[in-house]
Amino acid sequence: MSTTAQRLSVGWVAVFGVLTIGVGFTALLVADVSELLTLTGTFLTLVGLFALVQGVRYTLSGKETDRAHITLGDPEQRKAAPSPGSALTDDVAVIVAGGRSAANRRRKLRTKLRALAVQSLVARRGLSEQNALSKVDTREWPTDRLAVTFLSNTPYPPRDRVRAVLFRQSLDRIAIDRTVTEIETLWNEDEQQQLADRRTK
Amino acid sequence: MSGETTSRGQTRQETINRKPAAASSYAAIFLSLLAAAVLVLGSLVGATIAAVGALITTVSVYRGRQKGVTLGALMTTGAIVAAGVLGAPPAPLLGATGCAILAWDIGSSAIDIGQTLGHNADTARLEAVRAAFSLFVTSTTATVGYAIYVLAGDGQPMTALVLLILGAVIIIAVYRQ
Amino acid sequence: MRSFATKRWAGIEGLTLLVVAIGVLTTSSGLILAGIIGFGYAAYTKLWDAPVADVSIDRELGDEAPAPGETTGVTLTITNTGSKWLSDLRVIDGVPPALETIDGPARIGTSLRPGETTTCHYTVSVVRGKHTWDSLRLITRNPSGSRERETVCEVSTTLRCTPPLHAGANLSLHGLTTPYSGRVTTDVGGYGIEFHSTRAYRSGDPLNRIDWNRRARTGTLSTLNFREERAATVILLVDSRKEAYVAAEPTGRNAVERSVDAVATIFSSLISNGDRVGIATMSPTECWIAPQSGKTHTARVQEALATHPGLAPTATEGTLYHTLWFNRFIRRLPADAQVVFCSPFVDDRPIYTARRLHAYGHLVTVITPDETTADTIGDRIAAIERQHRLQTLRGNGIRVVDWGDEPLPTAVMAATQRWSQ
Structure with a gap:
């Protein structure tokens, strides 16, 4: 594009353009010149069409260009610290949206919640790890249908699927939420138990 | 730092206010309305379309939508073309064009300034200088245009104009490369 | 930086040609003349490049050492020292990450002829720490706004906010250290x-x-x-790894800031008791002040708590090689020292630290600012995990102060009651 020949030809074209404008101005100011140069209607139309075609071309290419600008951010704001569970919340969002890494993240989250459930059963119900694990494996715990389905990685029951489609809900979101609620209950009921124990003492 | 006060400080979630710069916004809205008003002198149909364009510009400037401002300006351009095709005299067309392009330039800058600097930043001088430059370019070109019209009043204006345009098209084609 | 095209005027030539073409085809001289304005603008956008911002900037703080919670004004004085008119100059100041601007954005849009000066004023609210402003971003454009250029201008300004240590802040912190170890x-x-x-x-x-x-x-x-x-020897250890910078609310005070608050309160309480107290951090930029007593030591700790990079109010980059860190820490730790360990316990790392310290025979007391919420599903999971971690610690015989929204002495009192049961 920047070879000498090309640059020269571009230069000549530009000179031609300037000359044309010059003649135009002369014609405008000096009536004699304009009489010499009386243009035919056909030529007028041709110039008009040429301009029209170029105009349409440029306008269309202009429509597609996005504006470039510098991103400035918000230095006025304090640098935000994430909440302790923000990464997990992002994971759940990806799982629900079904992005590229959804299956992978779903597997990881299930493993994490399973481990947490077993640990919580051990810590709060006083079960041995073996017993806690088998309780989860045999679907004895939790009692919630969707939570147990999520933890044991089995397909959701058909009626739940139908309902999810009808109400445009994400079964994964509901199941994860219920699973977490079940584990939370383990901790809360124990806490309440402990409070009651303390009162009776 | 003592433990007696609440340990978590209050939080302020406000980001900077990114609404368009005020003065430029008002100027842009006024100019888009002025374009429609000037077009009344040329063609009522054109003026009506331009009024719709002004409305779009007003709403877009208010909401800070860059694309909307462009759409409003295109609408006004359409109105000018319609008026021209319907035989409006050059003076109102030139006036409306000047107002429309100024409205777009200033309105789009108002949004841009709002986004980069914020509504509350001190931007008066920046806005004034920018608007002054645009006003200068518009008035100069409009004056040249009108001068050509007056000068060529009884000669062969079309011939001369077409040559001028041909030259302009060629130069633009060269420059765009 | 090199200038670049903003593409703001993209399409102006095309639109102008369209209008003109319609004018030619319908022999409307008005439209052709209107096209002249368009051509004029098309030429205008090609005029000039975005100038290089050749400016000198001075940044002045209203108060260079304010107290935490106070506000201070910042004034920028911008002078065009170049020979070009900066018709469109936008200045954005780089406010330090931990500070928040509360009045007016730290930005100004102006136009400066050579030699002209303008000022910009804004106010920040101050938190503990050493805060440094480094660079300002300057954006210049040519008059039509078709080209833009960014220039970064380095102007360094430092603000130090050193909170006072409240001597003997609260006697109820007594229970934190024990009469059975150290105070023998x-x-x-x-x-x-x-x-x-x-x-x-x-x-x-x-x-x-x-x-x-x-x-x-x-x-x-x-x-x-x-x-x-003999007085007790206590090390106050703060977990200030990247992971520890969590907060219940995004721009609220984070766990490390609260840990440092706790350390400041405990330090002044213990030192006024006659104990020997030291400071340490579990962080890439390590802070270690050996346990001592006395006024000079107190002043040194006060300075470190305010400005040590290992205790910065917002997360800093760098990785912590945990084993290396632990070995160095345990070598420095006096044999009879008790450790008060402040960490939000949002991951498992601090558990190992606490358990190993405990295994080495040090009395470990954990103070853990609770930054978990029940707002999102992830936060709920994180809250359960943390509860489980704290229980693991308690099961290991480590004393835990779970510190929620209440003042620290209240949390300590509640915890000590549980220990004495």
Whole structure:
């Protein structure tokens, strides 16, 4: 594009353009010149069409260009610290949206919640790890249908699927939420138990 | 730092206010309305379309939508073309064009300034200088245009104009490369 | 930086040509003339490049050492020292990450002819720490706005916010360190409470230690010796790894800031008790102040708590090689030292630290600012995990102060009640 020949030809074209404008101005100011140069209607139309075609071309290419600008951010704001569970919340969002890494993240989250459930059963119900694990494996715990389905990685029951489609809900979101609620209950009921124990003492 | 006060400080979630710069916004809205008003002198149909364009510009400037401002300006351009095709005299067309392009330039800058600097930043001088430059370019070109019209009043204006345009098209084609 | 096209005017030539073409085809001279304005603008956008911002900037703080919670004004004075008119100059100041601008954005849009000066003023609210402003971003454009250029201007300004240490902040913090470790009774006679022995009076012995009963009985002067108590040696350890910078609310005070608050309160309480107290961090930029007592030491700790990069109010980059760190820490730690460990416990790392310290025979007390919420599903999971971690610690015989929204002494009191049960 920047070879000498090309640059020269571009230069000549530009000179031609300037000359044309010059003649135009002369014609405008000096009536004699304009009489010499009386243009035919056909030529007028041709110039008009040429301009029209170029105009349409440029306008269309202009429509597609996005504006470039510098991103400035918000230095006025304090640098935000994430909440302790923000990464997990992002994971759940990806799982629900079904992005590229959804299956992978779903597997990881299930493993994490399973481990947490077993640990919580051990810590709060006083079960041995073996017993806690088998309780989860045999679907004895939790009692919630969707939570147990999520933890044991089995397909959701058909009626739940139908309902999810009808109400445009994400079964994964509901199941994860219920699973977490079940584990939370383990901790809360124990806490309440402990409070009651303390009162009776 | 003592433990007696609440340990978590209050939080302020406000980001900077990114609404368009005020003065430029008002100027842009006024100019888009002025374009429609000037077009009344040329063609009522054109003026009506331009009024719709002004409305779009007003709403877009208010909401800070860059694309909307462009759409409003295109609408006004359409109105000018319609008026021209319907035989409006050059003076109102030139006036409306000047107002429309100024409205777009200033309105789009108002949004841009709002986004980069914020509504509350001190931007008066920046806005004034920018608007002054645009006003200068518009008035100069409009004056040249009108001068050509007056000068060529009884000669062969079309011939001369077409040559001028041909030259302009060629130069633009060269420059765009 | 090089200038670039903003593409703001993209399409102007095309639109102009369209209007003109319609004008030619319909022989409307008005439209052709209107096109001249368009051509004029098309040419205008090609005029000039975005100028290089050749400016000198001065940043002045209203108060260079304000107290935490105060606000301070920042004034920028911008002078165009170049030879070009900066018709469109936008200045954005780089406010330090931990500070928040509360009045006016730290930005100005202006236009400066050569030699002209303008000022910009804004206010920040100050938190503990050493905060440094480094660079400003300057954006210039040519008059039509078709080209833009960014220039970065380095102007360094430092603000130090050192919170005062409240001496003897609260006696209820007593329970944190234990009388059974560190504060041991010794077999050395001297000052103290418990009787140890008597010896013959030597000139210079204090009057209150003279055995007056014996003097009354026998007429000889003798001096009482009491059993000497040794002060406790305590290390206040702060978890300030990247992971520890969590907050219940995004721009609220984070766990590390709260940990440092706790350390400041505990430090002043213990030091006024006569204990020897040191400071350490578990972070890439390590802070270590050996346990000591005295005014100089207190001043040193106060300075470190305010400005040490290892205790910065927002997360800093860098990785912590945990094993290396732990080995160095344990080497430095006096054998009889107790450790008060502040961490939000949002991951498993601090558990290992606490358990290993415990295994090495140090008394470990964990103070853990609770930044978990029940707002999102992830936060709920994180809250359960944390609860489980704390229970693991308690199961290991480590004392835990779970510190929620209440003032620290309240949390400590509640925890000590549980320990004594």
